[in-house]
Amino acid sequence: MSQQRHGNTPGKTGAVPAFPDLPEATIARLPEYLRALHNLAETGADTVSSEGLAAAAGVNSAKLRKDLSHLGSYGTRGVGYDVALLIDQIEYILGLDQRRAVALVGVGNLGHALAGYDGFASRGFRIVALFDADPERVGKPINGLLVRHIDELGRAVVEEGITIGVIATPAGAAQGVADELVTAGVTSILNFAPCVLSVPAGVDVRKVDLAIELQILSFHEHRKASLTALPGGRAEQAGNQEAVGS
Amino acid sequence: MSQQRHGNTPGKTGAVPAFPDLPEATIARLPEYLRALHNLAETGADTVSSEGLAAAAGVNSAKLRKDLSHLGSYGTRGVGYDVALLIDQIEYILGLDQRRAVALVGVGNLGHALAGYDGFASRGFRIVALFDADPERVGKPINGLLVRHIDELGRAVVEEGITIGVIATPAGAAQGVADELVTAGVTSILNFAPCVLSVPAGVDVRKVDLAIELQILSFHEHRKASLTALPGGRAEQAGNQEAVGS
DNA sequence: AGGCGCTTGTGAAGGCGTGCACAAATCGCG
DNA sequence: CGCGATTTGTGCACGCCTTCACAAGCGCCT
Ligand SMILES: NC(=O)c1ccc[n+]([C@@H]2O[C@H](COP(=O)([O-])OP(=O)(O)OC[C@H]3O[C@@H](n4cnc5c(N)ncnc54)[C@H](O)[C@@H]3O)[C@@H](O)[C@H]2O)c1
Ligand SMILES: NC(=O)c1ccc[n+]([C@@H]2O[C@H](COP(=O)([O-])OP(=O)(O)OC[C@H]3O[C@@H](n4cnc5c(N)ncnc54)[C@H](O)[C@@H]3O)[C@@H](O)[C@H]2O)c1
Secondary structure: OOOOOOOOOOOOOOOOOOOOOHHHHHHHHHHHHHHHHHHHHHHHOOOOHHHHHHHOOOOHOOOOOOOOHHHOOOOOOOOOOEHHHHHHHHHHHHOOOOEEEEEEEOOOOHHHHOOOOOOOOOHEEEEEEEEOOOOOOOOOOEOOOOEEHHHHHHHHHHHHEEEOOOOOOOHHHHHHHHHHHHHHHEEEEEEEEOOOOOOOHHHHHHHOOOHHHHHHHHHHHHHHHHOOOOOOOOOOOOOOOOOOOO | OOOOOOOOOOOOOOOOOOOOOOOHHHHHHHHHHHHHHHHHHHHOOOEHHHHHHHHHHOOOOHHHHHHHHHHHEEEEOOEEEOOOOOOOHHHHHOOOOEEEEEEEEOOOOHHHHHOOOOHHHHOEEEEEEEEEOOOOOOOOOOOOOEEHHHHHHHHHHHHHHHEEEEEOOOOOOOOOHHHHHHOOOOOOEEEEOOOOOOOOOOOOOEEEEEHHHHHHHHHHHHHHHHHHOOOOOOOOOOOOOOOOOO
């Protein structure tokens, strides 16, 4: 592991500053801060305190300050954080200054919804290509984009500069699609299929499984139900996700 | 919020054993184990070792053993875990022995996909009611279920025994919908709208934000790109989600 | 019956993340 | 110019989670 301290990399190309190695937990919260900041910017706020931003993002203010301190010192004591500056900083760190090209594989039930979603554009992403294996679907337009056959994946990745692939195929096909994405040069995958993907080192996989989310909620339902019969049935919040009193 | 009932409930119904308080991290993995176990059961396996199950679930075997040990001792040394028994145990812990009734609010782009998804049924959930505020959509059937007006929420929750609500409305409407769900008696919410929800203590909220997932991937892309220019640019796996070598 | 190989369950150690509490820094104002 | 109000940045302690390593337990084979 690299023991690099504060990011003064000696012989570095001056254009790109040393990349801070942020805690994974911090990274996962930055998008939330970013969204809150965009909301604030729309209301015309120039600056925001850690307290205010923390509330908007649904986190502890100390946590927020520590998170932001990892990026550098972009706040002013006694004043707060400059909203526009912080937006730029976070977007830079997240690599959103360039709008990233995304490929979506599997244009079925869920894929349709994703392809038709305009919310990605405003958050830094462009879905530039849709793929499916079903000849029935290939060639048809969705939201102004033609569905292409999966065989064209390799070419499209190069031509469109795709770095992220989204898998919305049945679980049985997901590993195969992942392999094809990796072969084509994609190094980040978002997987909606309920299965474990195996990819080479250097490729990042994130998974979204709605049934798992529901099952976690179900567990807490079960727990709450069994607690109502117990003395001092205190309701606890879920820990991971907030449950703020009104 | 500091209201705490003092109640001595001495005689517990012997049917329900004391509820183990599992680490939150363990709970989040149980659904993954469960899915892997169901896959194994389909292949006809009677038992599985911690090593085997861990591989199928994409985790470390030591972690898996510790997770399972929290449920009790359901393995046999020298042999492994009884697949069927473990499935029953995990399903019981997760409260899936009763099929939970789910309400879906917001039958738009994404809501349609969710309503038409048959994968929930096999994982312990029934979507029993669809709601929307748009009169255009109310009354129309989706996947054999009529879309009802949001005003009927309260009655439906009671009649259908709904405990989980899924929000798939625009962000602006989400807090209002959450309030209505809570008022109606729902104590668990899965939120797809990109916003922070505020709910009273005792209500669990989980959030799925696809843009956040993409932005986390984007960060790692950015990091990887900046590392390629560095000496010894070794690719590390994402930490949270697996990136196993083939 | 006894030994041997295999696998579970767990004690212990280390790392990571969180939140408190406070010093340092900045602004506004008299 | 100094002072108080305000807010950031962070040292520190604590708890949770992960991982290693191994003793204890189980079944099979001889
Ligand atoms: N629909 C939902 O709300 C929902 C919810 C949670 C999870 N999921 C998961 O998302 C995935 C997709 O769900 P869905 O409901 O859209 O399924 P779907 O069957 O409607 O769509 C799957 C699509 O993938 C295509 N496909 C199959 N094999 C392919 C291949 N090798 N290459 C390219 N395309 C291929 C099919 O032609 C089809 O169009 C599934 O894994 C499902 O479990 C869906
Ligand atoms: N479509 C996607 O792939 C996708 C991806 C990520 C996130 N999301 C999020 O999911 C949510 C829904 O997305 P969508 O694309 O389905 O939007 P949509 O506009 O297609 O659908 C929203 C639906 O909610 C209904 N609605 C609005 N206010 C309501 C209210 N007060 N009560 C009940 N129903 C109400 C609308 O009538 C509409 O049918 C949004 O918050 C979006 O940001 C969607």
